Amino acid sequence: MLRRCTQLRKINEGRLVCAHVLKSMFKHDRLIHNTILNMYAKCGLMDEARKLFDEMPVTDMVTWTTMITGYSQNNQSDGAVALFPQMLRMGLQPNEFTLSSLLKALGFWPSDKCGRQLHAYCLKYGYCSNLYVGSALVDMYTRHDRIDEAQSIFCLLVNKNEVSWNALIAGYSRKGEGEHALCMLQEMLRAGFEPTHFTYSSVFGALSATGSLEQGKWVHAHMIKSGGQLIEFVGNALLDMYAKSGSIEDAEKVFYRLLRRDLVSWNSLLTGYAKHGHGRECVRKFEEMLRRGIQPNDITFLCVLNACSHAGLLDEGQYYFRLMKKYNVEARVVHHVTIVDLLGRAGLLDRAKKFIEEMPIEPTAEIWGALLGACRMHKDMKLGAYAAERVFELNPNDSGPLVLLSNIYASAGRWGEVVKVRRMMQKNGVKKEPACSWVDIENKVHMFVANDDSHPHGKEIRKMWEEVSAKIKEIGYVPDTSHVLFFADKQERESRLQHHSEKLALAFALLKTPPGSTIRIKKNIRVCGDCHSAFKFASKALDREIILRDTNRFHHFHDGSCSCGDYW
DNA sequence: TTAGGGTTAG
Structure with missing residues (x-):
């Protein structure tokens, strides 16, 4: 019954069973305790799992593994990493379950040092050829931007499955390497594996970064032919791919054909409209979303504010910025940047400056950068120089403000000032990114x-x-x-x-x-x-x-x- | 009784 509750994520029924079992003759049964731990972990209740774990009189390898897996699946890497040395000190030998879970957690660790150490452990005890451990190693290395290492572990895996292929393809996707991701998909097909929803969402994500419409259409056609359905994850990635590859029309078609639409579907469409300059369409769709009772998040507001800014919808932008409070969405730095951008683009440079001075958060380099961009647009040298100084104080390594500042001077034909700024860039070792x-x-x-x-x-x-x-x-x-x-x-x-x-x-x-x-x-x-x-x-x-x-x-x-x- | 892979903003 506990396993059934775990599978169905029915925590209320699970708790009832739990209360009953812990009063029964099985109250000291380690196997039962492990099953309860797993139920808590799968339902995201790690605090309760930890409480039971700390109270358990006797633990075994599965107990510790279940805890490490729980922390790892609930994105609490520190919990998983802290337990591992304690487990070893207890004299408990980890197995492939422990290692694959811990490797997953180490993918999110600040450095790859622990991951490499665990890799060495896996080699020593012969776990690298295990499908689960191998796939987790591939995933861990791709998350630490070591795709070559991931690729060689993948190549050495004698038994591969869809998950190991997906781990590598997702790695290329995260790096924005659309061509590589697509090559791996083709190799995966040649090797006789059927792509899954994971594969398609990764590949569409990778192709959206490169904006390759024709290749994206090819993968989409392949997915249709092989009977893939437009469920949220893959459909949203497809929608985003079309929007970012320049075809907002195809993105709209995907949106209307989605089997279910979640917040990400709406946000992706709104972003598409914003990027393509369809500001009014973006606002109309956002209003429709609110009428349908869908709760927007910070990303939704960012899309809408961006759309207003790019389409010159000055009043609407300020109205939606105020609306964030009503929906309990906290305005972060990026939202403030958009308002500075909105006012600045409209030529209201003094109002933009006043907005920065009066806002409740500390201005960042991005905030001043938005004002600087507006000064460039409206050729306001004095305020532009002031904003550029603020950006440079906060982020001396960024070439952006100096490039913009020299552009401002160049627009006004002040070549002497341009030369001064360029000398400053050379002195600080700042280089402009080649176009x-x-x-x-x-x-x-x-x-x-x-x-x-x-x-x-x-x-x-x-x-x-x-x-x-x-x-x-x-x-x-x-x-x-x-x-x-x-x-x-x-x-x-x-x-x-x-x-x-x-x-x-x-x-x-x-x-x-x-x-x-x-x-x-x-x-x-x-x-x-x-x-x-x-x-x-x-x-x-x-x-x-x-x-x-x-x-x-x-x-x-x-x-x-x-x-x-x-x-x- | 315990495991690995995916989408949206800047």
Whole structure:
């Protein structure tokens, strides 16, 4: 009966059985005690499990293993790790159950030192070939960012199953390595294993990081063919993959086809709308969610506030920020950052500063960074310099504020100040992250770096961009050289501007794709104002839809305008 | 009587 209650997580009935048993002739039975411990652990009641454990007159290896497993499954790694040496001191030998549970806990440990020690123990006592221990080792190493070690343990596993494959694929997914995750899925299929919901949610998660729409569609089609159902975990990952790969339409379709919708489903859709600049749709959907009685969490509010900020919905954003209290959701630093962003983008820089000064939490580098970004947008040098100083005080290693500050000076043509900031960056060893763009052509990813002359098709690409540039200048494009960072004359600044990575990627895509097809480009940093303007004109002059994903959001360029309404 | 793998925000 206790086992039945444990399986069904029926804790109230379990407690009744417990009370009865502990008054009966079995009250000193160790086996019964172990079963009760397991029931408490599975129901998440580790305090009660611990109380019983401390009161038990006699314990055995299973008792300790059950406690370690309980702590591990309830995300209480310290509890699991503390028990292990005590268990050894008692002279109890751990078995494969103990080791796999402890390894799971060690995946969440601050360093990999204990994990490596336990790995050595497993080797010494011959447990590494055990399926459970081996899979747990793979998982532990991937969580400590040691995917090579995980891969070699996985390769040495003679008997593999779906779980061992999933542990490795999830590892690649957490690292954002979509290509590797996909390769492993293909290998898994070749080896004759059937992917599970765990596999699909990991792979979709990995592909959402790389934004590979075609590959994502292939995996989705495979899942449908093999009869996979759209239950929450996998459906939410699929929805998110479509939203992050640039197809909000497919994300919506998945949302409506989900068998059940939980909070993550709603949050993922809202995030998708926010990233694609569908601010009003995001707000409408959020209102629908509230009408349906679904309790929002901090992530929901963050999505909605972001959407309001990006869509310029000033009043709505402030209203929803106040609404958080009504729903008992605490406003964290990130929510405050969004409000600074909201006010700042709307040009209310003084109000944004006042908001920072009056907010109940201590301002962080991110808060001042949001104000600095707004100052960049509205070319407010004085407040921008003040915000940049605050960011730099709080986070001297971040190159972001100095880059933004030098941009502010560059926009105003204050080249002397630009040089000073750049010297400061050199002095502090701060480097700007190099800008890269990627474009998928026929399932192959092509990367472009700003001002890079080494591409094999470099000449053709530049020639193509010159043609595009001439066409868009005819219909009104004027290069905005304020986005060039360094000291140079006008002609050189204009020439540098023409070699931004996203422009090179667009030129290459124009060379390699049929007329009229949609072009999808990804960028590792925020798109610059000049490229944004050039892409708008290009979408009209060339009659092409261009979808650009940058670090913050998607830009859909069509017929001379962008989905962000120039407000990003 | 005891075990290993998955989704959303910044």
